[in-house]
Amino acid sequence: MADMAAHNAHHGQHDAFQHQFEDMEQQRDAGTFGMWVFLAQEIMFFGGIFGAYIVYRVLFHDAFEIGSNLLNVRFGAINTIVLIASSLTMAMAIHSAQAGKKGKTQVMYLLLTVLLGVIFLTLKFSFEWRTDYHEHLIPGFGFVIRNAWGGAGIHVPLFFCFYFFMTGLHALHMIIGIPIILVIAVMAWRNRFDEVYYAPLEMVGLYWHFVDIVWIFLFPLLYLVGGRYLSNGGQ
């Protein structure tokens, strides 16, 4: 008990200290390691759906090429750039904490990250998905199989099913990430992070980079591998 009190007094400057740990360093270690374990879980989560996608892409090769060619690669490309930029600003936020910069600098980078994230989601939902809807490409919501697709047509909805599910799941991860970044930004505004203690900032950064990496795999798999540049698709 006395031992415990000593601990808290010793690390009094950080009210973030939790009693089950021995010291601040162990707490930070545990937090970061926990985040990595969580990401391993995420990899299996996305891995399952990527695996299924690849199996079907091999099985229904033609249908998946037709589907891929119907996607608007311009939206995908712009969004890739936006997301990579947001990873950069996130890294800058962490760097400025490590370098002992003021809380306001960290907040600026965090808000930039959020802004880029919102741009990504806006492009995705209000432009890309809306166009898809008008072109009757959303399975379950008035999908129209076109005659031009021939025999492969019956499997085209499957491609779009995967497309919406995978990008939707990815977007969901961003939607969860943005409020968390905002909470962290408030903490940064109150000068909670410095070169000694920046674990929460680092952890949200890990998460955000992971979400980016998922997109880096999604973009070529969905938009590019369709063979757009090799064949003339099903048109």
Added chain:
Amino acid sequence: MSTTVIAEIPGHERPSVERVNYLNVDHSVKSWLLTHDHKRIALLYLISITLMFFVGGFFAVLMRLNLIEPTGLVAPETYNKLFTMHGVIMVFFFLVPSIPATLGNFLVPMMIGARDLAFPRINLLSWYIYILGAAFTLYAVISGGVDTGWTFYTPYSSSFSHTSVIPTAVGVFITGFSSILTGLNFIVTIHKMRAPGLTWFRLPLFIWAMYATSVIFILGTPVIAITLFLLGLERLLHIGIFDPAIGGDPILFQHMFWFYSHPAVYIMILPGMGVMSELITAFSRKRIFGYTFVAFSSLAIAIISFLVWGHHMFVTGQSVYAGLIFSVLSFLVAIPSAIKVFNWTATLYKGSISYEAPMLYALGFIGLFTMGGLTGLFLASLATDVHLNGTYFIVAHFHYIMVGGAVMAYLGGLHFWWPKITGRLYPDAWARFAALVIFVGFNLTFFPQFVLGYLGMPRRYAVYPGEFQVLNVMSSAGASILGVGYLIPLIYFIWSFKYGPLAGPNPWGAKGLEWTTPSPPPTENFEEVPIVTEQAYNYAGTSESAHG
């Protein structure tokens, strides 16, 4: 933390009314529902999974009643719902969380000399997630039930069944996240929070087993989550993912389902193996034979178990070569399991064995698990599986492992650590009697099913040809004995919690950090951080060098 703990010298037990412990620090309901204490969360889980166990058991009783008559007593549609809800509840809501969420939650920090798990709030969250998942599933039960089998095979589950598939799938999906969070907490805690001197190879083998289980939680559970999500999508939006009539592929569902569910069967048995290593050493007063082999066999099981899922699909039209490979790999996964059985047996050899109730369960486990494992090899052989697939032989195989193995170990562990958890003893004579009743009832229930399956009685049917009646009646009679066997501990545990004689810190004279604290432990577990200088199970009191 703000409470004052009266200094306690282990071994000098005072009446528990005086000493502040994790149970009596605060009696309010709020202090339980918002607790961050791993020990209290373990008790919350214990109560919840016990309830689910009896709900699942209720369906089993109805099934065995139905099968007394060859013509059946309930409508076939009802029977389909009974075995489905029995399987879903027992697998996902009892057996998967059983040992990790109760004994694991309680013991992982205590065994490694920590004050709590690394993330106490996440631990509490996992319990609420479990409750939410259970609520969905119970809603499915009340709203007419579900009839797909616990395996949810498509396209029946996605396009044809008219029952509550979606609520059940949502329930299982949600509960999966409680397992993931528990696994995450354990892995981080075991890596980062061991007491000074507690190296990896001084850890109790229960901890190794929890670690291996957690790895499967983390890597396997997300895949079943995605699979059930896709199933729900197909059912709701009628997009062909798994249903061939609308462009899907039903075999893919089976691949994805078993990719999780085979490792999941090891989620159910690995923790039991961990408990076994503790019980066998404590009641034969010997160090475990071949510590490192037992430790690494847990990890080997965790890894190989991800490579054998195809043995559930030998007759679903996968290629012959895939079948061959899965068959060989399934034989391989039996090796680490066999290593453990050999080492427990070797530990018994020349030990000073005593037959307290926990030990009776442990000895039962060795025999029953061995039967379950060996019959698994029958099923892993391609030619015999063609005959045995889809029969009662499989039902007997996995019940020998999941009930004869996992549930036995769970009960043995509960009896072993009950004095630590509650600070009180239970009536030993009753406990031994119950263990015996359970053993007899179990064998009478499930051994006839091996014979039935071999003779060709298919599983999952409400009716059967008359010549199978004798064996079925035997099985039903056994089930009622087994049911009584499970009720007896329920009664004396509840009694003991209030009226049992005080246990003292270490009633078994067992080794391990958890026995060095008072019973029940204070909220902080240890008055000061223990320093470990000896290896696990040092019953002989010898020095470090004598390994093995």
